[in-house]
Amino acid sequence: MLHHSGTKQALVGSLAIGTTFFLSPVAGILTDKIGIRTTTFIGGLLASGGMLLSSLCTRESGKSTLITPVRDSNTDLPTTDKSIYCQSDMFVPCSALRTHSVEGLYLTYGVLFGMGASLTYTPSLVILGHYFKRYMGIVNGFVTAGSSVFTVIMTFALDGLLKHVALVHCFQVLAALMALVMPCALLFKPLPVLSSQPQRCDNSLASQLKSLINVDIWKRKKYVIWALVVPLALFGYFVPYVHMVKFVEIKFPESDGKLLVMCIGITSGVGRLIFGKIADIPRVNRIFLQQISFLSIGLLTMLLTVTNSFALLVVIALCMGIFDGCFISLLGPIAFEICGHKGATQAIGFLLGFCSIPLTLGPPIAGLIFDHTNSYYIPFLLAGVPPILGALALFAVCCVSEDEKEGVSLAMVDASTPLQNGKGPVLDKTRGTWVQVLATSYTSATSPYYIPECHNLLMSPGHHTGSLQCYTQGDKRCYSYSIL
Template identity: 50%
Template sequence: PCTNHASTSAFLWGRSRVCLPHARSHLCTSRRVGGYDTSSFNAQQRDEIICDFTISYNFFNFVKFTFYFAMSATVKQPPAPKGEEAGPVTPPDGGARAWFVMVGAFLCNGILFGVINTYSVIYMDLKKKLETQGDTDTSSKAALVGSLAIGATFSMSLVSGILTDHFGLRRTTLFGGILAASGMLLSSFLTDNVAALYLTYGLMYGLGAALTYTPSLAILGHYFKRYLGLVNGVVTAGSSAFTIAMPAFLNWLVEVAGLPSTLRVLALMSSFIILCALLFKPLQPRQRPLFKKERTRCTTLINVDNWRRKRYVIWALTIPFALFGYFVPYVHFGKFVADAFPGRRGDLPVMCIGVTSGLGRLIFGYVADLPRVDRILLQQISFASIGLLTVCLPFAPSYEVLLAIALAMGLFDGCFISLLGPIAFDLCGAKGATQGIGFLLSLCSLPLTLGAPIAGLLYDHMQSYTLPFILAGLPPLGGAVIMNLMRCVRDDSAKQDESADAAAQPLSDPTAGTGFGAIEGQKKNGLLEPDVDNSQV
């Protein structure tokens, strides 16, 4: 702080770290700051410009030094010796670093989807701004900003998976956090230009969210195996927790500070993703390819092994089909309540879904970790339940029954979401899970985007939500049936992976050599002599 002025006005100013009074005196002398001609500005306007440039300059300095620190702090795994392959690393299933990774992934999910799911608060204020400016079609223009953000988040997940495989979980998450925070900060200076918000809020923030979301799920498989389902439930419950807590806070912030300051606070929240990225250190060792063919395969962008797994292909194509009507209740609950139950709160059913969705992610995440529990079957049950409950919505006899249906929908919604990561690891393994999740989310972007508008067109034509809700419930029911095909096929690549893991386990697990099965496996691989008792090994 400046020794000559009160600490309340001692703002940092650029590289020289000049306080606000000194900056003001310099401004009065030079009449230029940051490229602005301030000769016609009053003192209050000059102070606002100084504060804006101060916030921007120090924010980007923070991002720059954090990026340098992350690059220097990344611990690189040494390659395996020539002619040898590195053994798989067993997830620790606990420990301080593993729990910190879980907390970091929880914050990433909560911040990203908390901002996306509470866009309605920003939408109302932005719509008022556009109406004040005399724009036409203000509703569609303001809604497009948020739609671009959610669309980019899912559609760019494929890019996120590819970048994660080639640059690492930590660097991809770090770049995503920088992009999301920068896009939100730039949006705070462009609230009067909705076309610019399409780029900064919609595309920049959406791409940053995509680059963060996929690694935040993939990193969990490096640290957890036995408790992977429960940990995924805790992490994905972050979006529910932030979605419940943020609307009231954002409403208060918009009323007190205005939309630009609110977006700057959201930029500050998004910058915490940069700190969380420093925790995402993968445990899988790097491997040196033994043959030229393998070396060529490692240079390809897409992990084609995933698409040789028949069960993954069926799963990845079925999930997008089942989600075609997923967002229809979320978007149209308000209008449906206004038509069917006048005078009742239209936002309460969505809040009920959010509360029980977070609870369902914790409950079914724990259930998925229990022995002999079929995760695919759990996801089928969740899809069938969501479909049946959606079909029942237009036939609810009272508002209380409607709330009960919404509570049940949220519970099974949490079940479906919490199982995405564990099932991807089951089908693709740790190496293919990142791109497996990324491809899946990219395929889901189109049906998630089209379902609600199509339901709106049907309502405009029929003035009733009966047919739209019935049609929205059919895809989840069909998806639950189609997933039975996964039980009719078996992946040859999965068998090879299992045999490779079994061969590598005695070398990496010090307790694996005491059983008959482990000794037999070593005999087959020529590692032990068949007539010698090697139990001590």
Template identity: 50%
Template sequence: MGETVDTTLIDNHNIKVIKNGVVAKEENYEDEWAPPDGGTKSWLVMIGSFFCNGILFGVINSYSVLYIKFCAILDEQNVTDASGKAALVGSLAIGSVFFVSPVSGYLTDFAGIRITTFAGGLIASSGMLISSFCTDNYVALYFTYGIMYGLGGSLAYTPSLAVLGHYFKKYLGIVNGIVTAGSSAFTISMPYIISALIERCGIEWTLRVLSFMSCFIMVFAFLFKPIKRTVKPKKVSFKDAFNVEIFRNTKYVVWAGTIAISLCGYFVPYVYMKKYVLNVFGEDADGMLPVLCIGIMSGVGRLIFGFIADHPKVNRIFLQQIAFLFIGVSTILLPLTRGSYPMLIVLTLCLGLFDGCFISILGPIAFDICGSSGGTQAIGFVLGLCSIPLTIGPYIAGVIYERTGSYTLPLILSGIPPIVGSVAMFLTRCLDPPIKLGDPSSQRLNKENGKSEELGIHDGDGHL
């Protein structure tokens, strides 16, 4: 009878095979998980990722300001369904960010984090610059603002999250919270900046300034040098870079599907909030304050829930379920704020807080389920799956508004999918991801389900 492998001993990222109770010769496995969890380089990477997220989503989340201007231009041209078509420009941008994310994750693994991020910054800034020359052509804007800016943003966004897994492990949740809070920080100020630029310089020069800001993504790309310790060098081919293992992970597939369902109406409040306020409360109401409240509380939520998610006893998926439930309820209640501006502010604060919760733990959950080796592409594919609902949601809401003349039905319909997704996510509790020896992220999720002892995972001292 041949030797059997009884268990493994994981010691300082080295994997030793224990055969028949005796420690055998140390095996040569590729070690991808040795983050420093601190140091000057790590914090610079975090700051660079913070600004990349801030610039990208600060512009996208502030589209409600640009939307009013684009809609006015289309109305002057007597374009039918001007509301929906103007909304489609912005929804194509965020939809493209997520649609291209699988390719972005693929390129990140194959071409490298730096190159992918730099290319994203170049395409995004170019798209915004070209948009400044065709503001009266909504079809051209679909391509330049919607697709080009979204494509560039995607190529920058996915690696900016993935690089954090190379520098942080213990503090990955709070670091993700800080980084994703970048979009909140920029969302707070960007509506006022864009509004002031439009008033003083016009829509054309506003877009050119946004193009210049996007150029900084290329600068921060040079900070993103991944850490990858290896015991045994491994040559990565084009075929190897495409990780199909994540699709064999049933837990990941179910989780990604419920995320897509939940985001069907996610972007609707961001696009229509300013116009909704002006329609309901009049021209004297501050249409940008609710967007500001969402941005502020989203930043707070990312920090708070990023910290909470780092606690070993916290189930991150359950935390995300709670977030979607509150996002859905808050969105459904928005039409009831007619005549009560303070109530609108309260709901937008709640919406922002749990938006921050959802965003900050998206990356860590992907690493929990798929491990460090599949985490990058897992993030990319789940975002790609979300592109369709994020793109068509605002457009459908605009068409409904054109037919009914009210935002009541669009907002109510937008709040239902997050609630459905929150409930459907309970299915993940019936499934376990495949555990990978030596991968703390994979072990963490299985420990939450009480599987560590059952699978014979040992710590560095050989104890269960």
């Protein structure tokens, strides 16, 4: 059996995580065009197929190839694969891929599985916004906490499985698990999104592109800043997660690095629930919570360079998990808050697409620095800088204000009731057709301006005022409104 270099082994995992996030914009566009259910089903099929084909890449002369860890020259412990992304929300084998056909895994695991993971991850965040408005934070926290639970379970399950069976069977087990995504996808029942934009027939290239890409989200200054700053912060964000086990092998050779993975997984799940609940409190700024998470991760990463006690390292890992949970659980809610119900799908997709670059390049660059310095002092010190700078840069999101004309039109509502003077909003001729009112005046059931549709869409944190337009269509009263 041939043993390949650590660079080739790490490339398999890097391709998988990079493909997952790089194709997220495509996943967002497909979700808008063919629906959440179909997109997720196709993703489950590709992910399961990629795992199954990966099992074929581990066969040699009709026999499966066993994993035999290679001893590190500096320690008595087996070398750990640096491609492990313990917080990537997907399954990654926890051992080195040392087979003669590792190049085949670039396509089957790195690309094919990555494509499937991308088509399932983005819709899983979007579907929550279809049903939950007021408690979207805690719902996102609860759903994303599932990946933290499986981070702990799969870390030990796969490690034990690889010690007793061939890698081929490990991939087959993962293929069966990924196949469960397909029946789960059939349970999705997205709500229809009403559009306030008239449909026009135009076959020009520009029109076709606009029909695929939601250009309205790029008119939102808050989203543009957020979508650019978050990826920059992630250049150092995942470095400690990827290199933590190797760091323990070198500095604390008698300790088990998997314990830190378990600590991060457990507290990340707890953090997603806690900060998800906090994010649902009225007037709580979700961007500010994300700033706290970036700042904390950056400082904790730098603290790794002066850690001389494994007990202190465990405490740092526990804290990193808490704030990692904060960051992960707020991605969906912030996208819905900034871009609205209609624009959130592609807003999430493009954000994750931008994140693919730092997630793919950051950890390997840290690995190269380690190879030249034979120390994690400089890599961890530098890795703490981008999250801290990102936390500071996010203040720009709070400073900019959206112009009223740039408001995201969420829906065109037909009230289906006769227009009567004195009931409901009326035209204000002194101010044109726009009627500016407090959100509470048309989301309170006791108000004469109460509109159920407005209540369902606008009762979410951060939405305190809105613009409401009323007009007549035959004998019916109709409304269009936007978030300020």
